[in-house]
Structures are given as structure tokens and as C-alpha cells.
Amino acid sequence: MKRYVCIHGHFYQPPRENAWLEVIEQQDSAAPYHDWNERITAECYAPNAASRMLNEEDKIIDIVNNYSRISFNFGPTLLSWMEHHAPDAYAGILEADAVSLKACGHGNAIAQVYNHMIMPLASARDKETQIKWGLADFEHRFQRKSEGLWLAETAVDMATLEAAAACGVRYTILAPRQAKAVRRPEEEGWQEVNEHQIDTTVPYKVMLPSGKSIVVFFYHGALSKGVAFDGLLNSGALFAARIVDAFQHTSNPHPLINLATDGESYGHHHRNGDMALASCIHHLDKEEVTLVNYATYLDEYPAVHEATIHNNSSWSCVHGVERWRSNCGCSDGGLANANQEWRNPLRQSLDWLKELADLIFEQEMKGRCAHPWQLRNDYINVLLKRDKATVDALLDTYLEEELETSDRELVVRLLEMQRNAMLMFTSCAWFFDDIGRIETLQVLQYADRVIQIAEGETSKEILRDFLKMLSKAQPNAGDFEDAAEMYLQQIRSKRLDLNSVAMHYAAASLFEDSPEKLQLFNYTYENIFFERFESASLKLSVGHISVKSRVTYYERPFYFAALYLGQHHIIGQFANAMDGDRFESMYIEMRDAFRLNQVSTMTEIMQRYFGDHRFSIEDLFRDQKRKVLQMLMEKDLELAQLSYKEIYDRSYDLVNKMRTSKIAIPRLLRRNMESVINNEILLFFADDQSNISRLDYLSEEVVRWKLKLERELLAKETGDWLHRRFLSLITDPFDIEQLDLITRAMLRVHDMDVQPELFQAQNVCFTYSREYADVAHVEGWTEEQLVRWKVKLKAVAALMGISL
Structure with a gap:
């Protein structure tokens, strides 16, 4: 009996990007990381590309x-994020597929439906x-076609x-309970x-x-549950x-034990x-079994058994x-005592919006594009490389030649409407206990983007x-009466438009060292003045800019004056809109009033020229x-910190005398000492x-006074410091002073129990x-x-937990 094993990991996160900016904004629930993608990458995706094997x-x-x-798949929207924000882990994923392709003739990676739609x-x-x-996203990244496809939640029907x-x-790949009936090759x-x-x-x-067929692997249920x-x-x-x-439980002469779980089991759900x-x-490598991917196994043993499935199963x-x-x-x-009655009205609301978006798409495409849905299929090329050349090439292929630029830009906006209309069906929105979770708020943000574009291009009241x-x-939790109120307060009130982007630029320009280099994410701007x-x-900023969306090509002029009065x-x-002479007059009046420090005059000038448009x-x-x-708090x-240090220096001898005399140290002075030492470290x-002597002193103080440290923050800073030091050793491998510095620093860090x-x-x-341990x-x-x-x-290697 030849025995085979295939372990599949489904690695996926829902898209988390702001629907207008296309960047993930800080998610406090993911602390100490910036967002959940960053956190789960640190806990799972990166470690699996460089996993530790330990001795006794x-x-x-x-x-x-x-x-x-x-075997593995990664969600396309997650890989898009990793490419730019976790390049080392991303490279490790691509490299692994290339290695397996060379070793097995088939790569381990398979594709996934784009945004985890059921x-x-x-x-x-x-x-x-x-x-x-x-499939297109997969081919773009892995430079080959995918043989397999992961279905979101393995949700399946014959269609x-x-x-x-x-x-x-x-x-x-499906769950075993999704099989309805089977037939062996010799049976009718x-x-x-x-x-x-x-x-x-x-x-x-x-x-x-249709007469076609597709192969299904039903994973081992008990083993998969055991992992998860x-x-x-x-x-x-x-x-x-x-x-x-x-x-032991199979008579198959060449059995494949295959299991499938969320990839996040391997590090995020289960530490290490x-x-x-x-x-x-x-x-397993020591056993008489062979690890394979599904395609490699299929080459050796094509499917001869048949199965039917349960439609609408997962x-x-x-x-x-x-x-x-x-x-x-x-x-x-x-949530205790929660129900999910909210799921149906959420689904119905988004279904209604999607059908309306499809209708608008078809109506607006008439006379502009003969094959709008094929055009949408190929819009993935723009998502993979959003530049003018790619957009023009796509539109040139599908649109009528005589169309004006405004018509071409309208088509792009309609395609963006369609993209967001699909993103709003990302499965996580329905998965959990409450409609108020970030996953559902995310899809409602995509819905708001659909409404914004649709209402902007039609006369419909949506x-x-x-x-x-x-x-x-x-909702099951929170203070909102219903999801509509939640949507209005949490989503609609935060909708962005070109004025929002321009106001951001104007406010940020007060503080940026180089305002002309300010990044506006999915928007570009021309700095006219x-x-x-x-x-x-x-501080006073006065400007005239033109802001344009890189995605929808909307463009708008923006004239502004921004005054910083201190604090926040x-x-x-x-x-x-403002003609050149009027803008120049406003600028001169604001400049002169600023030089005279006349705040009330400046606010009056702004009111006179701009009216009630404020930010x-x-x-x-x-x-x-x-x-x-x-930044405003830095001073x-x-x-x-200077005040704390002054108190620390002035009171140190007295506090030390109290310590040696076994007299309780006042709580405020102990906290002050902890603040100073933490900051110095x-x-x-x-x-x-x-200056390692400085760290020696600080660690001695921590031990002497039994000080509480900000260990989570110190863990990150010490790790980053060590990373930089080892990178310097790569460029100068025989720098013995660097080895000494790392050794002493690690010992001090251990002394402080960090x-x-x-x-x-x-x-x-x-x-x-x-590389260098055996140098002669x-x-x-x-x-x-x-x-x-x-x-x-x-x-040094021993201190870093490495055996040589």
C-alpha cells in the first residue's frame, strides 16, 4: 500500500480597506498592531513561511x-495587501509554490473565489x-494557472x-457532509x-x-476538526x-488522507x-507516507469514483x-442570548441594492459597450495594475471607438460600482453574532460606495x-435602534468625496514638513498654489489645488485657507469655485492679517470669502x-519627561534611603521612577x-527597585533593535564588537524579564x-x-535560541 497525505490550509482575511481610500485604517481591536491583517500576519502568515524546528x-x-x-490557498484581497505591507511573507508564499512546482510537477497553491462570496x-x-x-489574480501572482479552486466556506451547488x-x-475541496451519494467504478x-x-x-x-466534470476531494472530517x-x-x-x-481504517490500495482547515489555525487560533x-x-517524513498536493495525487490516481453533492451546502x-x-x-x-434575525434583512437589503446596481450598469452601458459583463470579467486587469495604460487598453478593447473621454470615465465608475457591489457580499458579514461587528460594517461601507456612485450617475433616489x-x-448589542440608524451614524456620516479628500489635504498641510509630497492614497492632486x-x-496655509480620484476619475478644484490656533x-x-482675482485678494488679506497676529480678522476674512464651507x-x-x-502632544x-526626570534625580537619594530603611516608598514617586526608567530603556x-553601560545601569535599576515595565512595547522595540543589529552583521560578518554588544544587551533584557x-x-x-559558523x-x-x-x-546564537 502506498500512502499519501495532503494537508490543506485556507488562508483568508476579509477585505478591510476603507472603501474610498483603499487603505486599512487603524483598528484598535487589533492592538498592539495597526490592524487585523498586520496582527494575523505576525501570528500566522509570516511564521508559516519561516517556521522553527526545535530540538529537545x-x-x-x-x-x-x-x-x-x-496545499494552500490565500484570499486574493489578502495577497494584495501582503504584497505591499508584508513583502517578506508574501515572497515566502510565492517561493513555496515555486519550490513545490519544481519538486512535484504541480504547485501547492490553488486559487480562491475573489472576495469570499457565498x-x-x-x-x-x-x-x-x-x-x-x-483565477486571474492567482495567475498574476504565481505566474501559472491554478488547477484547483477554493470555494468560500466550501459553499457549493451544481451551478x-x-x-x-x-x-x-x-x-x-469539500466537507464530507456535502457528499450526497457515491458510485464506485464497477457499480451502476x-x-x-x-x-x-x-x-x-x-x-x-x-x-x-453540461457534460463536463470536476473532481472533488472530501476532506477527513475528524482530523480536520481535531486541528481546528x-x-x-x-x-x-x-x-x-x-x-x-x-x-488503518481504509482498504484503498493507494489512500490519500487529506484534511482542510482555516489556515489561521496554524498560528492565529492556536499559538505556535x-x-x-x-x-x-x-x-511524517519519518513514516512510510508521501506528502503531496491534490494535483500531484490526481496525476498518479485519476478520479474513477463518482459523487453527487448536496446543493446549497457548506x-x-x-x-x-x-x-x-x-x-x-x-x-x-x-454574545449570550443573541439571535441572528438580522441576517435576512441584511441579505435582502444588499440583494435589492445589487439588483439595482446591475440594472443601472446594463442601462448605462447601452450604446457604450456591447459586452458589459465580459468587460467586468476583465476589469480584474485594472485591479491588478491600476494605471492609465491598463485602463485604456481595457476600454479600447470593449468600448465603442467614438466615445468621449467623459463616457469612458463613466464606464470606469460603473465598473467600480460593480466591484463594490460584489465586495459587499463578503461572507464574514453574516458569520458572527451581531450586525454591529467590524465585518458587517465593512460590507455596509461597500454598499454606501455603491449608492454614492449609482446616485451620482443617475437620477434615482436609492x-x-x-x-x-x-x-x-x-442589532443584538449597542445603542442603535436598528441597522439603518447604525448605518447612518457609523457609515453614511463618514462617507468621503473629493471635498473630504481636499479638506484632509488642507488640514494636514499645516503640519507636514513637505506638503507637496503628502500622500492622498487613491487620489492625486495638482498643487496650483x-x-x-x-x-x-x-500656522496658516492658503492654497488652490485640483483633486482627482485615481479610481473613478472624478475631479474637482478646491480653494482653501486653514488656520492652526494651537492645541487641536x-x-x-x-x-x-473662486476666480483668480478674488483668490489673490483673499490670500493677500490673510497674509497681512497673519503677520499682524490678528486672529479675529483672519476668521472674518475666511467667512467673507468662503461662507459656511468649513473644516x-x-x-x-x-x-x-x-x-x-x-505630533501636537510631542512638546x-x-x-x-523632563519634569519626571527632574523629580527622579532630586528624590533619588531620599527614596533610596527609604528603600534601605525598609520604609514604604510613596506611590507617586514609585510610579514616577517607573515612568522615567521605562522611557530611558x-x-x-x-x-x-x-552605549551598553547605560543599559547595564537601567537594567540594574529595574531589578533593584522591582519596577513594572511596559513589556509589550519593550518586546517590540528590543526585537526591532536586535533585527537591525543582525542586519548590520550580514554586511560586516566579523564585527566582534557588534557580537559583544548584542550579547550584553540580550543578557540585560533577560535580567529585566523582557x-x-x-x-x-x-x-x-x-x-x-x-553561513559563518564553520568558517576556517x-x-x-x-x-x-x-x-x-x-x-x-x-x-549569541544560544541567546537567540539557535543551536549551532
Whole structure:
């Protein structure tokens, strides 16, 4: 018996980008990380590209790329984010597929439907676009066609399989309970099965109404559940043993034990799950089993068994696909006594909006494009490379030649409406207990973007009817009466337009060192005129810019004056139209009044020229507002730190006497000491200092006084400092002073009981130490110097948890 194993990981996050800016704004719930993508990348996606193999002493003996040994898929929108924000992990994912392709003849990666839409609930056109966008995104990134396709929540019906097969998909992966009946190759009759009866060790061919077929792998239910929920990742050895044990229950001469779970099990849901996976693979390599991907197995053993499926079924809802449209009872259990009655009105509201968007799309495309839905399918090319050349090439292919520029730009806006109309069906919006979670707010933001574009291009009144339907959804938590009120306050009130972007620029221009280099995300601007004035207490910006969306090509002029009065007080006013002479007069009057420090005169001038069009610091985008407020606090923080340090220095001897006399130290003075020492330690690492004697003193103070430290923040700063130090060793590998510095710093960090975030530093240290540990000669060194250097290298590696 030849035995095969395939472990599949479904790695996915919902799109989290602001629907107008196309960037993820800070998500406080993901702290200490900027957002959930960043956090889960640190916990899961990056570690699986560089997972640690440990010896009996818990020292690193190897760093391996798990993706090169398992089958996997990544959500396209997640990979798009990783490409720009987690390039090392992204490169590791692509490299793993290339390695597996070379080793097995087939790459481990497979595609996914584009934005995790529940396919049985989608229209035929949306099914086609979701599949084609997912396949095109995959081919763009992995430089090959995908043979397999992951369906969101493994939600399936025959129409979805038909659409996948029509696009050339060879296979997909489903849960065992999604199988309805099976037929062996030598049999004519069908045998009905349930999740416990189906043989998951063989692939099945599903015959489709068109005459085509597609292969389905039904994963091993018990093993997959064990990974996700039952603690199999507590031990890599146990994980491997359970997989090997599964072979005892099959008579198949060449069985495939395959399991599938959310990829986030391997690190996010289960701490160090990546290491358990790496350990499992290590143990499996010692057994008489072969790790394969699905395509490699299919080449060796084509599907000869047949299966039929349960239409409208999925892996995460025992009621089929009701989790995404009704109060079926499935939930995450996060809220006691919660119901999901809100799911149906949310689905109905978005279905209504989608049908209306489709109608508008078709109507507006008449006379402009003969094949609008094919055009939408190919719009993925623009999403993968949003530049003028790509847009023009796409439009030239599909649009009538005589169309004006305004018509071409309208078509792009309609395509953006369609993109957002599909994004609003991302499955996570219905998955959890309450409509007020960030996942649902995200899809409502996409809905608002659809309404904004649709109302901007037609005379239709859409919002009123949408709110009427949405009001039937009742949140389980929070202060909102219904989802319509929640939408108005949480989404609609934060809708952006070109004026919003321009107001952000005007307010931010007061503080940026180089306002002309200010980034406006999905928008560009032409700086026609700009001047800034500063005094001891005031700042004034006056400007005329033209703002344009890189996505929809909307463009608008913007004239402004912005006055900073100190603290967080900004007074700004603007206009979208102003002739040149009037603008010049306003500018001169504002300049002269500023030079005379006449604040009331400046506000009167702004009112006279601009009227009631105002903005303030509240019009800054979330991350920029945070940045500006932190910058405005810097001076106060600096003064506070100086004051704390002065009190610390002045009271130190007295406090020390109290300590030696075993007299309780006043609480405020202890907290002051903790603040000063914490700040000094943070500065040492953040400022990349190398005066190790200073760190010696600070660590002694921490131990002597038993001070409380900001360990989470220190863990990050010390890890970043070590990473930078090891990078410098890569460029100057025999810098013995650098090794000494790292050694002493690590010892002091251990003395303070701080656990540095070592992931990046260990990656570099492992490469460095393995490359140079066996060096036999260094030019200009004596044998004694080389031995001394090797001793120090071994000591550093040991402190970093690496075995040499």
C-alpha cells in the first residue's frame, strides 16, 4: 500500500480597506498592531513561511517554509495587501509554490473565489466573475494557472461547480457532509452517504449537466476538526500519529488522507500552531507516507469514483447556506442570548441594492459597450495594475471607438460600482453574532460606495428605500435602534468625496514638513498654489489645488485657507469655485492679517470669502488625525519627561534611603521612577543606541527597585533593535564588537524579564550563524582571534535560541 497525505490550509482575511481610500485604517481591536491583517500576519502568515524546528532543548535547529509542504490557498484581497505591507511573507508564499512546482510537477497553491462570496447565493454572472477574478489574480501572482479552486466556506451547488469547470478548474475541496451519494467504478447504482460513511481517501468525479466534470476531494472530517477545535496542534508528534493512524481504517490500495482547515489555525487560533505543523511534517517524513498536493495525487490516481453533492451546502453551517441569509442558529457564541434575525434583512437589503446596481450598469452601458459583463470579467486587469495604460487598453478593447473621454470615465465608475457591489457580499458579514461587528460594517461601507456612485450617475433616489429595508435588522448589542440608524451614524456620516479628500489635504498641510509630497492614497492632486506661514503660536496655509480620484476619475478644484490656533484647534474654510482675482485678494488679506497676529480678522476674512464651507481637525483621515494629535502632544510629552526626570534625580537619594530603611516608598514617586526608567530603556532601543553601560545601569535599576515595565512595547522595540543589529552583521560578518554588544544587551533584557519579539531577528541570525559558523579562515586574523570570535558567535546564537 502506498500512502499519501495532503494537508490543506485556507488562508483568508476579509477585505478591510476603507472603501474610498483603499487603505486599512487603524483598528484598535487589533492592538498592539495597526490592524487585523498586520496582527494575523505576525501570528500566522509570516511564521508559516519561516517556521522553527526545535530540538529537545527547545533550540532552533532549522527554519522551514511550511507552505512548500502543504496545499494552500490565500484570499486574493489578502495577497494584495501582503504584497505591499508584508513583502517578506508574501515572497515566502510565492517561493513555496515555486519550490513545490519544481519538486512535484504541480504547485501547492490553488486559487480562491475573489472576495469570499457565498457562491450558491450569487447570480450566475457573479459566480463567473468571482471565479475568473480569482483565477486571474492567482495567475498574476504565481505566474501559472491554478488547477484547483477554493470555494468560500466550501459553499457549493451544481451551478457553482459548472461555472468552475467552464473556467478550466480541475478540482475543489469539500466537507464530507456535502457528499450526497457515491458510485464506485464497477457499480451502476448509487449509494447514499453521510459524513461518517463516505470514503475520503479517494477523489470523486462529479458529472455536470453540461457534460463536463470536476473532481472533488472530501476532506477527513475528524482530523480536520481535531486541528481546528480539539487540540491536535498541541503536539506535532501527536498530530502526525493521528494522521498515520487514519490509514488503518481504509482498504484503498493507494489512500490519500487529506484534511482542510482555516489556515489561521496554524498560528492565529492556536499559538505556535505553525511549529506544530512543521513538527508534524517532520514526523511524517519519518513514516512510510508521501506528502503531496491534490494535483500531484490526481496525476498518479485519476478520479474513477463518482459523487453527487448536496446543493446549497457548506462546511460551517449544518443548515446548508442559511448562516448567510437567516436565523439558522449557527453562530460564534460571542454574545449570550443573541439571535441572528438580522441576517435576512441584511441579505435582502444588499440583494435589492445589487439588483439595482446591475440594472443601472446594463442601462448605462447601452450604446457604450456591447459586452458589459465580459468587460467586468476583465476589469480584474485594472485591479491588478491600476494605471492609465491598463485602463485604456481595457476600454479600447470593449468600448465603442467614438466615445468621449467623459463616457469612458463613466464606464470606469460603473465598473467600480460593480466591484463594490460584489465586495459587499463578503461572507464574514453574516458569520458572527451581531450586525454591529467590524465585518458587517465593512460590507455596509461597500454598499454606501455603491449608492454614492449609482446616485451620482443617475437620477434615482436609492438611499431612502435601502434604509427602509435595512431598518428591519435589529442589532443584538449597542445603542442603535436598528441597522439603518447604525448605518447612518457609523457609515453614511463618514462617507468621503473629493471635498473630504481636499479638506484632509488642507488640514494636514499645516503640519507636514513637505506638503507637496503628502500622500492622498487613491487620489492625486495638482498643487496650483500653496503657501504656509508660521509664527510662535500660529500656522496658516492658503492654497488652490485640483483633486482627482485615481479610481473613478472624478475631479474637482478646491480653494482653501486653514488656520492652526494651537492645541487641536484648526479653523478651515473652502470653496470649489473662486476666480483668480478674488483668490489673490483673499490670500493677500490673510497674509497681512497673519503677520499682524490678528486672529479675529483672519476668521472674518475666511467667512467673507468662503461662507459656511468649513473644516477642522475632525476632517483628517483616521490615521493622519492620530499622527497629527501625537505630533501636537510631542512638546508636552517632552516637558513631562523632563519634569519626571527632574523629580527622579532630586528624590533619588531620599527614596533610596527609604528603600534601605525598609520604609514604604510613596506611590507617586514609585510610579514616577517607573515612568522615567521605562522611557530611558525605550529610548535606548528605539534610538538605536550602543552605549551598553547605560543599559547595564537601567537594567540594574529595574531589578533593584522591582519596577513594572511596559513589556509589550519593550518586546517590540528590543526585537526591532536586535533585527537591525543582525542586519548590520550580514554586511560586516566579523564585527566582534557588534557580537559583544548584542550579547550584553540580550543578557540585560533577560535580567529585566523582557521577552523580545525575536521572529525577524532570529531569521537573520539563523542565516548568519549557519553561513559563518564553520568558517576556517578570516584574512588578517590569528587562529586565536578566530576561535574567540566563534565562541562569541555561539554565545549569541544560544541567546537567540539557535543551536549551532
